[in-house]
Amino acid sequence: MTSLALHEDETATVSNPLDLVEQVIAGNDWMFDRRSDAELAAEASGKWCDYGMFFCWSDEISIMHFSCAFDMKAPAKQRGAMYELLAKANERLWIGHFGMDEETGMPVYRHSVLLRGVSGSAESVEDLIDIAVTECERFFPAFQFVLWGGKSADEALDAAMLECAGEA
Structure with a gap:
């Protein structure tokens, strides 16, 4: 049986x-603001809208929290339907989850990464961003169908997740 305890000299310092x-964001020529050693905000253009990204680092617990907010807001009267859609969308995700900012009604993709003993890599950051934007792009039409098309969560997901086959 392998012991999970590590000796002090075997643990790596997390940078x-x-x-x-910041390197990945700058490499994509996206606008960003490094607010502090613990916070970075950026904006990326997607197929459907612009996405506001926020990264927060907690040195105390070695966690990086990441969120990717949609450029859309759910009016108060439609938030019930949006919450249902968020729950159903989350069932289809392997990593991260969708939520909604209570104050603004803005849908948000969120994910946190434990980095204790790991320094991370540019590739893992690229993957994190790519997965978030891909999932936001994939579900954006469903959010639109609920908000502006008056569809139920099930109808919106069925229409948005339709796989096209063949050539036009």
Whole structure:
């Protein structure tokens, strides 16, 4: 049986992963603001809308929290339907989850990464961002169908997740 206890000299010091995030964001020529050693905000253009990304690093617990907010807001009267859609969308995700900012009604993709003993890599940051934007792009039409098309969560997901086959 392998022991999970590590000796003090075997643990790696975690550098600030926001340095890697900044390199990846700058490499994509996206606008960003490094607010502090613990926070970085960026904006990326997607197929459907612009996405507001926020990265937060906690040195105390070695976690990087990441969120990717949609450029859309759910009016108060439609938030019940949006919450149902978020729950159903989350069932289809392997990593991260969708939520909604209570104050603004803005849908948000969120994910946190434990980095204790790991320095991270540019590739892992690229993957994190790519997965978030891909999932946001994939579900954006469903959010639109609920908000502006008056569809139920099930109808919106069925229409948005339709796989096209063949050639036009």
